[in-house]
Amino acid sequence: MANYGMALDYKNCINCKACEVACKEENGVQLGADKHRIWVGVKEIEGLWPNLSIASSTFEPSQCQQCENAPCQEVCPTKATHYTKDGVVMVDADKCILCSYCMEACPYDARYVKEDTMTVDKCTFCSDTRLLRGETTTACQATCPTKVRTFGDLDDPNSEISILLAHREHRTLKTHLGTKPKLFYLI
Amino acid sequence: MKVEISRRRFLQGSVALSIIGGTSIGATSLLSDENEHGEMRIMTRTTNTKAQKVPFLCGMCVNKCAGVARVEKGVVVKLDPNPYFPKSRNMLCPRGNAGIQTLYDPDRLKYPLVRVGNRGDGKYKRVSWDEAYDAILNGTDKFKGLLQILDEEKDNRSTIGYCNGEGLSKEGFEELMGLKIGTPNYVDEISICLETVLGGYSATIGAYGEADMNNADYVIIAGANRAEAIITPDTMDMFKRSKGRGLKTIVLDPRFTNTAAKADRWYAINPGTDLAFVLALTYVVFSENLYDKEFAKKYLIGYEDYKNHVIKNSYTPQWAEKITNIPADEIYKTAREFMSSEHPIYYQGRRSVFAKNDFQLRRAQAIFQGLSGNLDKKGGIIYGKKLALPKEDVNSPMYAQAQDRFDKEGIAIFAGKTGSWIVFRNMVLEGKNPYPVRAMFMRKHNPMAGVPNTKKTEEFLKKMDLNVMIDILPSDTTMFCDVILPEASYLERTSPVASYGFLEPAIVQRRAAIKPMFESKTPEVIYKELAEKLTEPLWKNSLKYDEDVQDDTKGMKVDELAKYYKENGFDLTEPWEKSVEELNKERVVKAFGEEAWNTLEEKGVYYPNMDKYHKQLNPNEYQYYPEDKKNYTTKGDKLKVVVNFKNLAKKGVDPMPTWHDEWAFKVPDGQFRLVTGRHAQFTQSGTTNNMALRDLIPTNYIWINKREAKKRGIEFGDMLEVKSSVGKVHIKAYPTEKIAPNMIFMLHGFGGSSKEMEMAYGKGGNDASIIEDKIEPVYGAAVMHETNVEIRKV
Numbered sequence: 014m015a016n017y018g019m020a021l022d023y024k025n026c027i028n029c030k031a032c033e034v035a036c037k038e039e040n041g042v043q044l045g046a047d048k049h050r051i052w053v054g055v056k057e058i059e060g061l062w063p064n065l066s067i068a069s070s071t072f073e074p075s076q077c078q079q080c081e082n083a084p085c086q087e088v089c090p091t092k093a094t095h096y097t098k099d100g101v102v103m104v105d106a107d108k109c110i111l112c113s114y115c116m117e118a119c120p121y122d123a124r125y126v127k128e129d130t131m132t133v134d135k136c137t138f139c140s141d142t143r144l145l146r147g148e149t150t151t152a153c154q155a156t157c158p159t160k161v162r163t164f165g166d167l168d169d170p171n172s173e174i175s176i177l178l179a180h181r182e183h184r185t186l187k188t189h190l191g192t193k194p195k196l197f198y199l200i
Numbered sequence: 201m202k203v204e205i206s207r208r209r210f211l212q213g214s215v216a217l218s219i220i221g222g223t224s225i226g227a228t229s230l231l232s233d234e235n236e237h238g239e240m241r242i243m244t245r246t247t248n249t250k251a252q253k254v255p256f257l258c259g260m261c262v263n264k265c266a267g268v269a270r271v272e273k274g275v276v277v278k279l280d281p282n283p284y285f286p287k288s289r290n291m292l293c294p295r296g297n298a299g300i301q302t303l304y305d306p307d308r309l310k311y312p313l314v315r316v317g318n319r320g321d322g323k324y325k326r327v328s329w330d331e332a333y334d335a336i337l338n339g340t341d342k343f344k345g346l347l348q349i350l351d352e353e354k355d356n357r358s359t360i361g362y363c364n365g366e367g368l369s370k371e372g373f374e375e376l377m378g379l380k381i382g383t384p385n386y387v388d389e390i391s392i393c394l395e396t397v398l399g400g401y402s403a404t405i406g407a408y409g410e411a412d413m414n415n416a417d418y419v420i421i422a423g424a425n426r427a428e429a430i431i432t433p434d435t436m437d438m439f440k441r442s443k444g445r446g447l448k449t450i451v452l453d454p455r456f457t458n459t460a461a462k463a464d465r466w467y468a469i470n471p472g473t474d475l476a477f478v479l480a481l482t483y484v485v486f487s488e489n490l491y492d493k494e495f496a497k498k499y500l501i502g503y504e505d506y507k508n509h510v511i512k513n514s515y516t517p518q519w520a521e522k523i524t525n526i527p528a529d530e531i532y533k534t535a536r537e538f539m540s541s542e543h544p545i546y547y548q549g550r551r552s553v554f555a556k557n558d559f560q561l562r563r564a565q566a567i568f569q570g571l572s573g574n575l576d577k578k579g580g581i582i583y584g585k586k587l588a589l590p591k592e593d594v595n596s597p598m599y600a601q602a603q604d605r606f607d608k609e610g611i612a613i614f615a616g617k618t619g620s621w622i623v624f625r626n627m628v629l630e631g632k633n634p635y636p637v638r639a640m641f642m643r644k645h646n647p648m649a650g651v652p653n654t655k656k657t658e659e660f661l662k663k664m665d666l667n668v669m670i671d672i673l674p675s676d677t678t679m680f681c682d683v684i685l686p687e688a689s690y691l692e693r694t695s696p697v698a699s700y701g702f703l704e705p706a707i708v709q710r711r712a713a714i715k716p717m718f719e720s721k722t723p724e725v726i727y728k729e730l731a732e733k734l735t736e737p738l739w740k741n742s743l744k745y746d747e748d749v750q751d752d753t754k755g756m757k758v759d760e761l762a763k764y765y766k767e768n769g770f771d772l773t774e775p776w777e778k779s780v781e782e783l784n785k786e787r788v789v790k791a792f793g794e795e796a797w798n799t800l801e802e803k804g805v806y807y808p809n810m811d812k813y814h815k816q817l818n819p820n821e822y823q824y825y826p827e828d829k830k831n832y833t834t835k836g837d838k839l840k841v842v843v844n845f846k847n848l849a850k851k852g853v854d855p856m857p858t859w860h861d862e863w864a865f866k867v868p869d870g871q872f873r874l875v876t877g878r879h880a881q882f883t884q885s886g887t888t889n890n891m892a893l894r895d896l897i898p899t900n901y902i903w904i905n906k907r908e909a910k911k912r913g914i915e916f917g918d919m920l921e922v923k924s925s926v927g928k929v930h931i932k933a934y935p936t937e938k939i940a941p942n943m944i945f946m947l948h949g950f951g952g953s954s955k956e957m958e959m960a961y962g963k964g965g966n967d968a969s970i971i972e973d974k975i976e977p978v979y980g981a982a983v984m985h986e987t988n989v990e991i992r993k994v
């Protein structure tokens with residue numbers, strides 16, 4: 014039993030997309046720009062050349078927030094979307110009927126349709142690949158050049174993520190919605 | 201939503217891979233029905249089954265990051281970073297991850313091919329390896345073989361040109377073609393890439409060095425785009441500390457790059473004017489006495505001459521403002537900040553040559569670094585150490601008939617081994633070669649996309665009697681070749697061991713994750729077999745024409761002759777008597793012992809005391825060497841910064857960096873300056889057929905200033921014709937404020953013309969076909985940012 018979460022030192026991100034490719038190879042995510050479990054949000058830069066606002070240009074790596082209070086789970090009529098014992102939100106492909114309610118409900122746009130099985134898919138924290146084999150990092154964390162991500166057990170006070178969160182300021186996305194995301198952006 | 205399992209979808213995942221693993225994909229001939237797999241996508245998924253984990257070195261770009269391949273049932277399903285290599289710091293970039301798609305690229309060259317149609321029309325016949333080697337030696341009814349050419353040229357080996365791409369097997373090809381077969385006419389990526397930065401730094405501080413980005417506190421990075429053109433370990437170290445976290449970052453680039461997005465300040469400098477910026481920084485430093493005087497006295501040779509020179513010429517920030525587009529007070533501020541920082545670095549900036557003054561720019565940067573005193577020390581530019589590996593010399597024969605290379609027109613310092621691509625090609629085209637150049641042997645190199653002015657490269661290739669290519673994909677250049685030899689990709693071969701130096705040196709080895717697929721062979725096996733095929737006939741040709749050989753061997757008996765042939769290096773096969781695996785073991789055991797070899801085999805990396813030094817610090821980071829064992833300072837009193845380089849004057853090169861007015865940035869009204877560059881998701885044209893990377897960047901666009909685009913009625917996605925004096929391309933528009941109104945930018949490497957590369961073909965524009973073939977005057981390196989273009993909507 015664990016309570017998995019991820020801390021992101023997002024200022025390190027150079028928008029290289031190594032994480033996206035690693036995730037695809039590891040987890041059998043289909044190729045296709047519209048199919049991904051993980052992405053980097055880029056804002057259009059403000060200002061007119063040459064007076065551009067550097068601060069307006071940020072890279073925000075993102076993926077399923079593994080909400081503790083997941084709207085996607087609430088709306089799923091077949092219980093295909095469920096929490097694992099380690100606090101990971103997963104989709105059981107056998108139960109998914111592609112009603113796509115969860116896709117509508119997710120405030121983070123984290124879900125997509127996997128076209129070979131025609132079911133909904135999203136980030137699993139590599140639960141059914143790497144973690145199953147006993148590895149302790151996700152594919153996106155392991156490959157990242159600038160080491161944006163730290164994955165780990167929020168309930169273990171000695172885990173690197175707990176230590177990071179104890180010592181560094183952080184924020185979550187769309188906190189006001191009460192979804193209790195478990196992706197923490199380090200400031 | 202369609203619920204339909206198309207062929208494409210069916211082929212995804214492990215299904216596709218088991219098909220490929222069983223090589224049934226090979227049933228489709230390379231140059232035949234491409235529509236068959238037109239839509240195919242290959243991806244992988246790891247499972248819980250037992251897997252082999254093979255340490256490899258990435259071959260997707262020049263960095264050679266260390267990784268571990270996960271191989272399940274003979275299929276490479278995942279590439280993970282290898283935490284032992286200090287250079288790559290436990291990471292793989294997007295291209296590194298997508299190496300699987302290069303390995304399993306359906307368009308790969310699968311069998312040896314011999315041309316049966318006309319050059320460029322793509323008609324080839326599948327042949328056996330022996331038939332292919334035979335076609336190289338003896339030709340076919342469509343083209344002449346090497347033997348006939350060398351016979352007609354009376355054994356002038358220099359009639360053969362050859363070119364080679366970067367990588368661990370590069371040296372072997374140079375041994376075969378240069379040292380053994382005996383032609384000096386070699387060109388490679390250096391003269392279309394970073395020649396002047398290497399040359400400028402070596403001439404000034406003795407080496408390119410390594411910027412210690414882990415400990416620097418101030419960096420000026422100009423032109424180089426480390427967030428998108430990844431260089432390890434610089435990229436990883438730099439961006440963990442930028443954005444107010446210890447490394448103040450000043451970026452100069454005509455366009456707003458991802459590196460600029462990470463900067464404290466970005467200056468939109470005019471292309472080709474960086475030298476004026478550095479001279480103005482230097483002016484501030486000299487006029488305000490900000491430099492490290494003790495250090496200068498001790499190590500900077502001729503710095504007082506330079507001081508006079510810079511002051512006398514009034515290279516003031518006010519002067520530079522007009523040239524560079526950077527406000528004078530910003531230049532003052534930057535110079536003062538730099539010199540008052542504890543560990544400032546003017547980043548050397550590994551990148552291609554952009555402007556004609558690039559050599560002088562690099563000299564000026566290196567001197568400026570020297571003025572800070574931050575050289576050969578922690579947080580500065582360091583020299584480090586390298587672990588030596590024994591190497592056997594190649595016994596290289598002397599060919600009396602071989603002539604010297606000639607590609608020297610317009611070049612002050614002839615660089616010797618690698619020459620100048622543009623000068624070599626153009627002199628041959630213009631008939632200025634003193635003897636005929638009739639054959640090109642090429643490997644892992646695509647001059648059609650890399651060397652400015654594609655039209656000329658095509659003409660040049662067509663002029664040859666024989667073109668041979670060794671590569672993994674049918675590139676644009678491959679399509680002009682007569683014999684094509686399929687090479688194994690980097691995941692299918694064990695490569696010669698390599699030594700990586702600097703701060704934390706290590707020995708690294710790439711081990712084959714799987715056996716070569718289809719009928720491809722590893723480069724060293726190809727060199728060996730080619731040498732075996734050519735050695736006797738070429739030797740006979742020398743006996744026929746080479747007077748020195750004739751004199752030496754007059755009256756010799758058969759066994760004496762055989763001995764002469766061996767002893768004098770005419771036996772071309774000699775460097776490949778042992779396999780790469782045997783040689784690696786031999787060299788490593790000799791230098792470091794048996795245990796080191798075992799470590800290297802198992803972990804892919806070895807350095808003395810690795811078992812003691814290497815430690816995991818946290819889930820992401822490792823210690824490779826303890827702080828007191830890092831090679832921060834290695835030069836000591838041998839350190840030397842050549843400021844006034846008097847000998848250069850004898851060659852017509854300014855002995856001290858000097859600005860010339862003709863270098864000012866000018867664009868005629870209505871035209872644009874073309875700038876090119878990179879993104880992190882691909883490496884030049886070599887990765888453009890990779891389907892995973894294509895997903896991330898399907899094509900290149902032309903960046904055009906938003907306001908300028910509006911004026912011209914250009915919107916996002918509009919097709920534009922971009923025309924220079926040497927060619928034109930069609931490419932879609934991307935209006936953005938990230939570029940100046942009088943410039944346009946396009947990514948390099950796109951616009952492939954080879955129909956055999958399904959994913960790359962016709963996507964975007966090939967910058968090489970519009971960049972004018974201009975060279976800088978010191979080494980004759982190609983200059984990439986001096987072309988003005990016109991654009992119109994089509």
Ligand code: SF4
Nearest residue numbers: 026027029030032157
């Ligand atoms: S791999 Fe790291 S740096 Fe690259 S895009 Fe992903 S989070 Fe950003």
Ligand code: SF4
Nearest residue numbers: 077078080083085119
């Ligand atoms: S981010 Fe979306 S998909 Fe993920 S748990 Fe929250 S609501 Fe569900």
Ligand code: SF4
Nearest residue numbers: 258261264265293296
């Ligand atoms: S930087 Fe990327 S492509 Fe280059 S060697 Fe490293 S992982 Fe491979």
